[in-house]
Amino acid sequence: MINIPSTFRIAFRALKVNKMRSALTMLGIIIGVGAVIAMLAVGTGASKKIADQISSMGSNLIMILPGATTAGGVRMGAGTQPTLTMGDAEAIQKECLAVSDVAPVLSGVAQVVFGHQNWSTGVVGTTQSMLIVRNWQLAAGKSFTEQDVKSATKVCLLGQSVVDNLFGDMNPVGQFIRIKNVPFIVIGILTPKGQSAQGQDQDDTILIPVTTAQKKLFGTSFPGMVRTIMVKAKSTEDLAPAEKQITELLKQRHHIGPKQDNDFTVRNLTQIMQTAEQSTKVMTILLGAIASVSLLVGGIGIMNIMLVSVTERTREIGIRMAIGAKIWDIRLQFIIEALTLSLIGGVAGIIFGISGSELISTLAGWTTIISPLSILLAFGFSGMVGIFFGFYPAYKASLLDPIDALRYE
Amino acid sequence: MAIIEAQEITKVYRLGDIDLNALNGVSLRIEKGEFVAVMGPSGSGKSTFMNILGCLDKPTNGNYFLENIDIGDLNRDELAAIRNKKIGFIFQGFNLLPRTSAIENVELPMLYDGISLKERRQRAMASLKSVGLEGREDHHPNQLSDGQQQRVAIARALVNDAPIILADEPTGNLDSKTSADIMELFVKLNTKSKITIILVTHETDIAAYSKRIIKFLDGRIISDEQKKRL
Numbered sequence: 001m002i003n004i005p006s007t008f009r010i011a012f013r014a015l016k017v018n019k020m021r022s023a024l025t026m027l028g029i030i031i032g033v034g035a036v037i038a039m040l041a042v043g044t045g046a047s048k049k050i051a052d053q054i055s056s057m058g059s060n061l062i063m064i065l066p067g068a069t070t071a072g073g074v075r076m077g078a079g080t081q082p083t084l085t086m087g088d089a090e091a092i093q094k095e096c097l098a099v100s101d102v103a104p105v106l107s108g109v110a111q112v113v114f115g116h117q118n119w120s121t122g123v124v125g126t127t128q129s130m131l132i133v134r135n136w137q138l139a140a141g142k143s144f145t146e147q148d149v150k151s152a153t154k155v156c157l158l159g160q161s162v163v164d165n166l167f168g169d170m171n172p173v174g175q176f177i178r179i180k181n182v183p184f185i186v187i188g189i190l191t192p193k194g195q196s197a198q199g200q201d202q203d204d205t206i207l208i209p210v211t212t213a214q215k216k217l218f219g220t221s222f223p224g225m226v227r228t229i230m231v232k233a234k235s236t237e238d239l240a241p242a243e244k245q246i247t248e249l250l251k252q253r254h255h256i257g258p259k260q261d262n263d264f265t266v267r268n269l270t271q272i273m274q275t276a277e278q279s280t281k282v283m284t285i286l287l288g289a290i291a292s293v294s295l296l297v298g299g300i301g302i303m304n305i306m307l308v309s310v311t312e313r314t315r316e317i318g319i320r321m322a323i324g325a326k327i328w329d330i331r332l333q334f335i336i337e338a339l340t341l342s343l344i345g346g347v348a349g350i351i352f353g354i355s356g357s358e359l360i361s362t363l364a365g366w367t368t369i370i371s372p373l374s375i376l377l378a379f380g381f382s383g384m385v386g387i388f389f390g391f392y393p394a395y396k397a398s399l400l401d402p403i404d405a406l407r408y409e
Numbered sequence: 410m411a412i413i414e415a416q417e418i419t420k421v422y423r424l425g426d427i428d429l430n431a432l433n434g435v436s437l438r439i440e441k442g443e444f445v446a447v448m449g450p451s452g453s454g455k456s457t458f459m460n461i462l463g464c465l466d467k468p469t470n471g472n473y474f475l476e477n478i479d480i481g482d483l484n485r486d487e488l489a490a491i492r493n494k495k496i497g498f499i500f501q502g503f504n505l506l507p508r509t510s511a512i513e514n515v516e517l518p519m520l521y522d523g524i525s526l527k528e529r530r531q532r533a534m535a536s537l538k539s540v541g542l543e544g545r546e547d548h549h550p551n552q553l554s555d556g557q558q559q560r561v562a563i564a565r566a567l568v569n570d571a572p573i574i575l576a577d578e579p580t581g582n583l584d585s586k587t588s589a590d591i592m593e594l595f596v597k598l599n600t601k602s603k604i605t606i607i608l609v610t611h612e613t614d615i616a617a618y619s620k621r622i623i624k625f626l627d628g629r630i631i632s633d634e635q636k637k638r639l
Contacts, residue, residue: 003520006526013508016506024542142566256482284466316507318504319506321489321520322465322492322498323492323493323521323565324489324490324492324493324518324519324521324522326486326489326490326521327485328487329521402458402465403465403466406465406500406504
């Protein structure tokens with residue numbers, strides 16, 4: 001059997017003879033590999049962005065919104081009627097088995113002042129459970145406690161954007177700020193989360209005990225009223241049971257009969273985001289598949305040029321056969337030549353794909369992520385294309401009759 | 410033991426509906442160390458016969474033994490191995506690979522014999538030296554004269570120590586001075602290295618270098634004469 005390094009040398013020389021032709025043939029593979037890598041980078045980037053948003057939102061998250069008010073037959077939409085209470089939140093925590101943590105929310109926008117600086121931000125009254133539900137860590141200081149919630153103390157946790165706007169480089173922990181002119185002591189700082197799926201700055205927020213919000217900041221129409229309730233299910237599998245248990249429980253607590261509309265809405269946020277993640281994954285596969293078509297077309301280009309090459313070099317094949325080349329010697333020679341074309345094209349395509357996706361992320365501002373797997377995949381695929389499309393010309397060459405081939409002019 | 414033994418060889422080509430008898434029962438023995446010239450007009454069957462002797466083709470009927478191996482039993486790859494080890498081909502048009510240096514052309518038979526690069530280099534160098542082309546190993550065919558190109562081809566034929574050289578009009582493209590040089594080389598290879606040489610030609614003065622002249626006509630041997638060399 002012929003030795004492979006020598007065959008690669010022969011292939012390399014044969015390709016060098018027709019530089020222009022080899023380069024153009026490679027171009028097909030370069031574009032194919034480049035397109036696969038760039039498209040997968042775009043798709044992976046989009047998936048990653050959504051996955052990040054899911055984890056910043058908190059996992060296994062369910063949101064309960066109050067129901068709609070009906071004014072003169074006109075239904076006003078979800079959240080217009082204040083129906084949820086602290087009691088609901090406590091009952092959910094106690095009775096719904098699929099639920100791990102519950103955080104009631106009473107929020108509003110308020111002007112916040114520290115020294116000469118002031119800033120308008122969302123103030124969220126909640127319990128200490130919020131940090132678990134939203135998967136939020138503290139960058140500094142400590143969280144407020146159950147005791148703080150019970151006694152409605154005036155303590156607060158600041159999001160990073162609020163810190164930046166009010167304090168600059170100063171350490172805010174232990175400082176007093178005024179929210180709607182009520183003095184609060186800063187006891188902790190939240191770790192930054194970045195943008196939400198809707199593009200909101202999740203760090204532009206202040207957390208305070210829900211009771212403080214009810215009593216000191218946002219007057220409520222009845223005692224213990226909350227705006228929304230956020231719930232964390234025990235696991236992803238528990239999301240659907242939790243949703244069902246909450247609905248049943250609230251129906252009972254709000255005395256809603258079988259024919260009546262609910263005065264609340266339960267939203268499974270995690271499921272919504274997971275659906276979005278799923279569809280991005282499908283999009284990634286789709287983009288990759290479309291890009292693979294161009295790789296396939298590149299492969300056909302290789303086959304085309306190899307067929308021409310076999311015809312042109314009939315006499316060479318005859319000489320090689322006369323002096324002892326076996327069937328597979330000839331086949332390997334042409335397969336390796338095709339493989340060389342496609343592998344060099346593959347390497348150039350990787351460079352092209354990486355710079356292409358850099359360009360996309362710069363120009364379009366999309367997140368692109370080039371995974372090593374996609375590079376490996378594209379490179380391996382291009383090698384396979386070379387072998388696959390090189391085989392038929394090689395097969396044809398190996399079956400030439402040596403006498404005819406030697407006589408070929 | 411004859412190195413070549415052909416028994417009643419026939420070769421029939423089908424051209425559409427017509428059967429063309431290229432060889433009509435050719436029998437021939439050639440002993441080791443002979444220098445044979447094969448002559449005959451074109452269409453006499455000598456080329457067909459040479460193709461069969463060179464294991465490039467198989468007879469339609471009859472048997473051909475090369476060093477007692479029945480060629481009729483061998484498949485394509487086994488024939489290729491026989492050509493590689495037993496036969497050195499020399500052609501009228503040299504048939505060197507273009508854009509490939511002299512030494513790499515000479516290395517080619519060893520490449521298909523699975524010999525290492527180092528040994529290939531060594532043996533190709535020695536072979537080129539033996540045909541008087543020392544210092545030309547890196548020249549490409551288009552940088553060499555016709556005579557030098559044919560010497561490269563001879564070096565290639567010799568490099569695997571084949572016992573038989575088949576030369577198909579080796580001087581057909583050469584001037585008389587170069588032809589004489591090449592023929593002298595053949596005579597040297599035949600007498601010194603005891604290589605069996607079978608040579609196709611239609612020039613009597615070229616045939617005169619051989620020890621035995623076989624003439625073909627209409628697919629048959631019409632004369633076979635041993636002669637004493639002058």
